[in-house]
Amino acid sequence: MGTPRRTPTLARVTLLLIAVLVSACTASSTSSSPSQSSATGSVTLTDDAGREVTLAGPAQRIVSLAPSNTEIVCALDACDRLVGVTDFDDFPTEVVDLPKVVVQTQVDLERLVAAEPDLVLAAGNELTPSSVIERIEDLGVPILVLYPESLDEVYADIELVGDAIDRRAEANELVDGLRVRVAAVEDAVAGVSAPLTLYEVFHAEGTTYTAGEGSFLASLLALAGAEPVTGDAEGVMGAEELAAADPELILLGTASYDSALADPAAALDAVRARPGWGELAAVRDGNVIPYLADIVTTRPGPRIVDGLEALARAIHPDRFD
Amino acid sequence: MRAAAAARPITLGPSIGRSTAVLGGGALLLVAVALVSVAVGTTGVGAADAGAIVLHRLLGIGSPTWPAASETIIWELRLPRVVGGMLVGAGLACAGTVFQALLRNPMADPYVIGTAAGASLGAVAALLVPGLLPIVGVGWLGLGVVQVFAFVGGVVAVTVVFAVARGQGGTPVVTLLLAGYAISSLLSAGVALLMFVSGDRLAAVVMWLLGSLGGASWPRLAFAAPLIVGSFVLILLRWRRLNALLLGEEQAGHLGVDVEREKRILTGLAALATSAGVAISGTIGFVGLVVPHLLRFAFGPDHRLLLPASMVYGAALLVLADLGARVAGGIPVGIVTALLGAPFFLWLLRRSLGPRLAP
Numbered sequence: 001m002g003t004p005r006r007t008p009t010l011a012r013v014t015l016l017l018i019a020v021l022v023s024a025c026t027a028s029s030t031s032s033s034p035s036q037s038s039a040t041g042s043v044t045l046t047d048d049a050g051r052e053v054t055l056a057g058p059a060q061r062i063v064s065l066a067p068s069n070t071e072i073v074c075a076l077d078a079c080d081r082l083v084g085v086t087d088f089d090d091f092p093t094e095v096v097d098l099p100k101v102v103v104q105t106q107v108d109l110e111r112l113v114a115a116e117p118d119l120v121l122a123a124g125n126e127l128t129p130s131s132v133i134e135r136i137e138d139l140g141v142p143i144l145v146l147y148p149e150s151l152d153e154v155y156a157d158i159e160l161v162g163d164a165i166d167r168r169a170e171a172n173e174l175v176d177g178l179r180v181r182v183a184a185v186e187d188a189v190a191g192v193s194a195p196l197t198l199y200e201v202f203h204a205e206g207t208t209y210t211a212g213e214g215s216f217l218a219s220l221l222a223l224a225g226a227e228p229v230t231g232d233a234e235g236v237m238g239a240e241e242l243a244a245a246d247p248e249l250i251l252l253g254t255a256s257y258d259s260a261l262a263d264p265a266a267a268l269d270a271v272r273a274r275p276g277w278g279e280l281a282a283v284r285d286g287n288v289i290p291y292l293a294d295i296v297t298t299r300p301g302p303r304i305v306d307g308l309e310a311l312a313r314a315i316h317p318d319r320f321d
Numbered sequence: 322m323r324a325a326a327a328a329r330p331i332t333l334g335p336s337i338g339r340s341t342a343v344l345g346g347g348a349l350l351l352v353a354v355a356l357v358s359v360a361v362g363t364t365g366v367g368a369a370d371a372g373a374i375v376l377h378r379l380l381g382i383g384s385p386t387w388p389a390a391s392e393t394i395i396w397e398l399r400l401p402r403v404v405g406g407m408l409v410g411a412g413l414a415c416a417g418t419v420f421q422a423l424l425r426n427p428m429a430d431p432y433v434i435g436t437a438a439g440a441s442l443g444a445v446a447a448l449l450v451p452g453l454l455p456i457v458g459v460g461w462l463g464l465g466v467v468q469v470f471a472f473v474g475g476v477v478a479v480t481v482v483f484a485v486a487r488g489q490g491g492t493p494v495v496t497l498l499l500a501g502y503a504i505s506s507l508l509s510a511g512v513a514l515l516m517f518v519s520g521d522r523l524a525a526v527v528m529w530l531l532g533s534l535g536g537a538s539w540p541r542l543a544f545a546a547p548l549i550v551g552s553f554v555l556i557l558l559r560w561r562r563l564n565a566l567l568l569g570e571e572q573a574g575h576l577g578v579d580v581e582r583e584k585r586i587l588t589g590l591a592a593l594a595t596s597a598g599v600a601i602s603g604t605i606g607f608v609g610l611v612v613p614h615l616l617r618f619a620f621g622p623d624h625r626l627l628l629p630a631s632m633v634y635g636a637a638l639l640v641l642a643d644l645g646a647r648v649a650g651g652i653p654v655g656i657v658t659a660l661l662g663a664p665f666f667l668w669l670l671r672r673s674l675g676p677r678l679a680p
Contacts, residue, residue: 106651
């Protein structure tokens with residue numbers, strides 16, 4: 001019989017979830033370049049997708065399509081210029097009550113237009129879908145795509161937003177402060193022996209999602225004095241690959257969202273029960289740490305340095321007495 | 322009296338009054354649903370402004386007293402979505418009616434012989450291979466590469482299925498269904514393979530496969546509308562032949578219908594309408610399967626009434642489902658159609674168990 005062929009909806013939603021998680025820890029390379037001002041007060045910027053965007057003047061009404069973008073704007077003391085954010089936004093607290101333009105990861109174009117923005121800050125790597133970016137362009141709203149994949153690119157994006165809102169001096173000051181703190185972490189972990197470390201981003205059905213080869217998260221782990229277990233570029237590892245890698249230390253980023261993993265003893269029991277995990281060196285030696293700072297560690301805004309510091313403290317507590 | 326009754330054609334049509342009630346009621350429903358959909362959204366642009374903006378843009382009546390953002394919301398976002406919902410819903414329901422009659426199979430829907438799988442493979446390939454951009458040329462008819470590839474994929478898939486199923490004695494329905502099933506499986510495997518290697522673009526692929534009217538814009542509608550409306554008119558002109566086909570291919574042949582020719586033409590038209598719809602909205606399930614059945618339950622199997630009714634009620638259903646999807650936070654409309662439609666359909670099925678299920 002000719003039964004219609006369709007993937008069950010549940011499976012598709014699961015795939016979507018995985019897609020979001022996977023894309024959160026993958027890598028590709030982009031760059032941004034500085035701005036030029038002209039006599040008319042307009043400013044032309046190049047975003048992380050290589051797009052040239054011209055603003056009529058410093059942006060006064062900003063819609064942010066990613067919490068990391070929101071945090072950059074607020075760190076430049078321009079929280080009051082935000083007119084729309086996502087329903088994931090939780091920092092700083094004053095953004096929680098702003099109009100939500102992204103609901104359940106879907107951009108609501110109608111609310112976006114109603115907010116009457118003169119600048120939209122999107123996320124790259126399909127976190128803001130390219131079809132949505134094109135649509136917003138078509139509607140005539142300037143849109144900058146931010147997709148930092150290293151600390152240097154976070155700095156560059158802070159400066160880019162600084163140029164877009166005429167807060168370049170504040171941006172430079174902020175970046176200088178971040179650089180000092182990163183240097184302090186590097187000093188603190190200088191010369192340590194780097195433990196082979198698995199950072200668990202997500203775990204389901206025997207498959208572990210970790211910091212992908214060459215990803216931002218992997219570079220942070222390295223800076224924090226660890227040798228990251230990476231798997232492939234997507235950071236996907238089966239139980240066998242994990243057993244072969246045999247990490248000495250496991251940071252459960254998942255504990256940030258799953259209270260059942262927040263207690264160290266309970267977390268150790270939980271991972272020991274997973275097929276094959278009981279034999280890992282980290283589990284045998286009890287080196288499984290519920291890591292509760294996942295949000296700042298994986299959200300590429302100014303607080304990423306908080307994340308770096310939290311990683312370094314978790315991996316080398318003896319260096320931070 | 323008796324002689325007059327005997328002289329009437331075999332296919333007793335519905336009375337004029339009944340047709341008027343069914344189609345008029347459907348049209349009223351569609352207009353009401355469309356008006357509500359334009360007036361309701363996730364922002365506070367209300368009915369009064371919405372009406373004034375539409376009148377201003379269509380007829381030049383009145384001068385703007387509303388914010389520019391409201392005009393963009395009504396004219397560039399809500400209205401194309403509503404019109405897109407009408408087109409896709411009408412096209413899918415009409416194509417479903419045709420396939421159910423042609424294949425004499427109650428499980429038939431617009432996607433049954435390969436359109437969905439072909440369009441999906443085309444769209445996913447376009448989403449994943451940026452190198453395709455220069456081949457087709459950006460902005461062809463105002464469409465994205467994804468839309469073009471989806472449309473072409475759907476049409477090509479049906480053509481291949483038909484070519485495979487065609488033998489010396491014509492194209493048997495069972496062979497057509499089985500070939501459609503096999504080709505769909507093959508193409509679906511291709512889609513799954515591409516998804517597996519899609520890496521960070523997987524989310525975009527999944528969103529497309531779930532189906533949404535969020536991408537509806539005037540240029541895309543300008544592409545799909547002539548294909549869907551044109552196919553519908555040509556299909557409607559063949560209502561007598563569809564009725565004859567309900568009696569079986571042999572009987573239809575006795576009644577003077579060139580069965581093989583009709584199969585080719587009707588399949589082609591239904592596939593065109595389906596592919597055009599899928600190109601602008603992704604694969605939205607359920608509408609094309611259920612609307613024809615509902616209408617057959619309610620109004621009987623005469624295609625003179627069934628075809629226009631499927632068009633009108635299919636349009637109303639999808640616009641209504643999309644309103645629900647928008648208000649519920651932008652969830653994909655295909656989820657809404659199945660979530661609300663399936664229980665209703667099951668209830669109806671239980672109520673009228675029996676012979677009328679088969680077309």
